[in-house]
Every structure is written in structure tokens, then in C-alpha cells.
Amino acid sequence: MTTLSTLNKFKKDGTKFTCLTCYDSMFARMMDKAEIDTILIGDSLGMVVQGHDSTLPVTVNDMAYHTANIARSNKHALILADLPFMSYVTLPEAIANSRQLMQAGAHVIKVEGGSELCELVSTLAQAGTPTCVHLGLTPQSVNVFGGYKIQGRGDEAADKLLADAKAVVDAGAALLVLECVPAALAKAVTDAVAVPVIGIGAGADTDGQVLVMHDMLGMVHGRVPRFVHDFLTDERNSTRSIEGAFALYQQSVREGSFPTEQHQFN
Ligand code: KIV
Numbered sequence: 001m002t003t004l005s006t007l008n009k010f011k012k013d014g015t016k017f018t019c020l021t022c023y024d025s026m027f028a029r030m031m032d033k034a035e036i037d038t039i040l041i042g043d044s045l046g047m048v049v050q051g052h053d054s055t056l057p058v059t060v061n062d063m064a065y066h067t068a069n070i071a072r073s074n075k076h077a078l079i080l081a082d083l084p085f086m087s088y089v090t091l092p093e094a095i096a097n098s099r100q101l102m103q104a105g106a107h108v109i110k111v112e113g114g115s116e117l118c119e120l121v122s123t124l125a126q127a128g129t130p131t132c133v134h135l136g137l138t139p140q141s142v143n144v145f146g147g148y149k150i151q152g153r154g155d156e157a158a159d160k161l162l163a164d165a166k167a168v169v170d171a172g173a174a175l176l177v178l179e180c181v182p183a184a185l186a187k188a189v190t191d192a193v194a195v196p197v198i199g200i201g202a203g204a205d206t207d208g209q210v211l212v213m214h215d216m217l218g219m220v221h222g223r224v225p226r227f228v229h230d231f232l233t234d235e236r237n238s239t240r241s242i243e244g245a246f247a248l249y250q251q252s253v254r255e256g257s258f259p260t261e262q263h264q265f266n
Contacts, residue, residue: 001075001076001078002017002037002038002076002077002078003078004078004108004130004174004175005108006037006078006105007037007038007175007196007207007208008160008195008196010037010196010207010208011194011195011196011207015254016207016208016209016253016254016256017037017038017196017207017208017209017253017254018036018037018038018208018209018210018249018250018253018254019036019037019038019039019040019080019198019208019209019210019211020036020039020040020210020211020212020213020216020246020249021039021040021041021042021044021048021055021210021211021212021213021222022039022041022044022070022074022213023041023045023048023049023066023069023070023104023213024066024069024233024241025069025070025072025073025189026073027213027242028069028072028073028074029071029073029074030242030246031074031076031077031146031246032073032074032075032076032077033243034243034246034247034249034250035250036075036077036246036249036250037076037077037078037208037250038069038077038078038079038080038198038208038210039074039077039078039079039080040080040082040110040210041063041066041067041070041079041080041081041082041083041106041211042055042082042110042212043055043058043063043085043140044079044092044139044212045058045062045063045066045084045137046058046062046084046168047221048212048213048219048221050062051064054139054142055084055085055139055140056085056140056142057085058085059084059087060087060097060100060101062084063081063082063083063084063101063104064100064101064103064104065104067079067081067101067104067105067106068104068105070103070105071106072105072158072214078107078108079105079106079107079108080107080108080109080110080132080175081101081104081106081108081109081110082109082110082111082263083097083098083101083109083110083111084140086136088111088120091120091123094111094120094123094124095123095124097126098129098153099129101133102129107130108130108131108132108174108175109124109129109130109131109132109143110131110132110133110134110177110192111131111132111133111134112133112134112135112138112139112140112141113133113135113164114133114135114160114161114164114167114168115163115164115167115168115234116189117131117133117168117171118167118168118170118171119171121133121168121171121172121173122171122172125171125172125173125174126171126221130174130175131168131172131173131174131175131238132173132174132175132176132177132198133165133168133173133175133176133177134176134177134179135151135161135164135165135168135176135177135178135179135181135189136151136152136177136178136179136180136181136202137149137150137151137179137180137181137201138179139179142213143195148169148180149180150180150181150182150201150265151179151180151181152181152182152185153182157230158182158185158188160214161181161189162185162188162189162192165178165189165192165193166192166193167195169194169195173195174195175195175196175197175198176189176193176195176196176197177197177198177199177200177210178197178198178199178200178202178206179199179200179202180200180201180202180227181201181202181203181265182203182265182266183202183203183204183205183264183265183266184203184262184266186202186203186205186206187203187205187206190205190206190207196208198210201225201226201227201263201264201265202227202264202265203259203263203264203265204256204260204261204264206258208253209253209258209259211228211229211249215228216228216229216231216232216245216249217230217231217232217242217245218230218232218233226262226263226264226265227259227263227264227265228263229248229258229259229263231245231248231249231252232244232245234248236248
């Protein structure tokens with residue numbers, strides 16, 4: 001079974017690790033077989049499962065329901081679950097909602113933001129709840145950004161993101177996710193912090209990689225993001241099976257053949 005200690009050792013040894021989003025039992029079982037290292041019950045389920053245009057309508061009860069489905073069906077992966085939009089604005093709400101997700105089977109709670117989360121991160125750590133802080137393109141803030149745009153471009157934005165990353169790690173964050181930031185900035189953050197960093201559209205130098213499961217199986221509604229690779233139809237997946245796609249993703253990330261320069265932003 002993968003734990004935070006496993007991921008810390010991976011970072012120390014330079015072993016790249018995998019994360020995939022997952023929302024239901026059958027896929028969780030297949031990911032167990034492929035030994036995917038970590039699973040994220042992402043609030044992206046609002047878009048790929050529920051059909052919304054953003055992650056904003058997702059509720060804590062939705063997250064708890066899907067987290068429980070995964071926890072029953074996968075014993076190999078470390079399980080991360082998103083606190084959804086506006087469910088961690090106040091500390092008491094954040095604590096109650098984190099408890100619900102941990103009791104549903106999450107091992108780590110993921111929250112989006114920067115140094116403003118320090119008090120929350122440290123309170124949860126003291127209460128036995130590790131956090132993963134998601135920085136860069138944080139989809140819950142789509143209305144602040146004015147769309148899904150690359151973040152951390154330019155010196156000022158890059159310095160702020162690096163400072164935010166260091167602050168939340170100092171406060172006790174156990175993991176970071178970096179989404180859609182220039183590869184050089186992702187490398188700088190990964191080198192600067194002692195905790196494992198998981199990237200999506202953040203280049204090859206983060207400690208781990210995450211993709212939305214539907215994307216990596218070629219099920220994309222609209223434009224295919226630059227950082228996505230379809231592992232289902234990849235010719236190295238000789239069986240063209242979903243299990244084969246998960247295994248190929250695991251192998252590709254471990255050996256460093258995914259992501260390549262074509263998947264990154266500069
Ligand atoms: O909700 C999600 O799927 C995520 C990933 C894109 C990292 O946060």
C-alpha cells in the first residue's frame with residue numbers, strides 16, 4: 001500500500017510516481033491491478049461525471065460518495081480527495097468537511113489556493129489530516145482567472161507561486177499539485193520544497209504526474225489539452241484495453257517517457 005512515506009522516499013530516490021483521478025469502483029479496481037500509486041477523487045467529477053461546465057456545483061456529499069466508492073475498491077493507492085468549492089472558507093467548515101471525506105476513506109485532503117491556506121493546513125495537520133495544496137491553475141477560481149489559463153508566467157507571478165508553495169509546506173502541507181504552470185517554474189518549486197510535488201501540465205521535473213482518467217483514455221469533450229496523452233489507443237498498449245492503458249501510464253511515468261516537451265508549457 002502506498003503511503004506518504006512511500007511518496008517521500010520516491011522523492012528522495014528520484015522515483016517518479018503516478019496519480020489518476022477516479023470516481024467509481026470498477027476503475028478503482030483496474031487502477032489497483034495496474035498499481036497506480038495515488039488516486040485523486042477530483043472535483044473534476046463535476047465536469048466528467050455530472051456534466052457541469054465547471055467544478056463549482058460539486059458538493060461535499062458528492063465527494064464523500066465517490067471517495068467511499070474508491071476506498072472500498074482500491075487498497076494499493078494513497079487516496080486524495082478534493083474539498084469542493086466554498087467548502088473550506090471558514091475553519092470550522094473546513095474541519096467538518098475534511099472529517100466527512102476522511103471518514104469516507106480519504107487519506108489526504110486536497111485544497112486549492114496559496115499562503116492564505118496556511119492556518120487551515122496547519123490546523124488539519126495537527127488534527128491528523130494531511131493536506132495536498134493545489135497551486136497554479138486552480139479550477140475552483142476559474143471566475144477569478146477569467147478562464148482556464150496558464151498561471152505563473154512572468155517574474156512576479158512565478159515569485160508569488162514559489163513563495164506560496166514554500167509557505168504552505170512550512171505550514172505543514174504534505175503534498176503539492178501544480179497545474180498548468182511553465183515547466184521551469186514547476187522544477188524550481190519541486191527543487192525548493194521537501195514534500196512530493198505532483199504536476200499536470202507542469203513538465204517532466206515534478207516528482208509525480210496526474211491526469212484526469214477520462215482524458216488519458218481519450219474521452220475528451222471539446223479541445224484536447226496540450227498535456228494530455230491518449231494511453232488507450234497508444235500502440236504500446238497492445239491489448240487496447242483500459243487496464244493496459246493504466247499499466248502503460250504507470251510504466252511511462254516511472255521510466256520518464258511521459259510527459260515529454262510536447263506536453264509542457266514554457
Ligand atoms: O479535480 C481534479 O481532477 C484535479 C486535477 C486536475 C489535479 O484537481
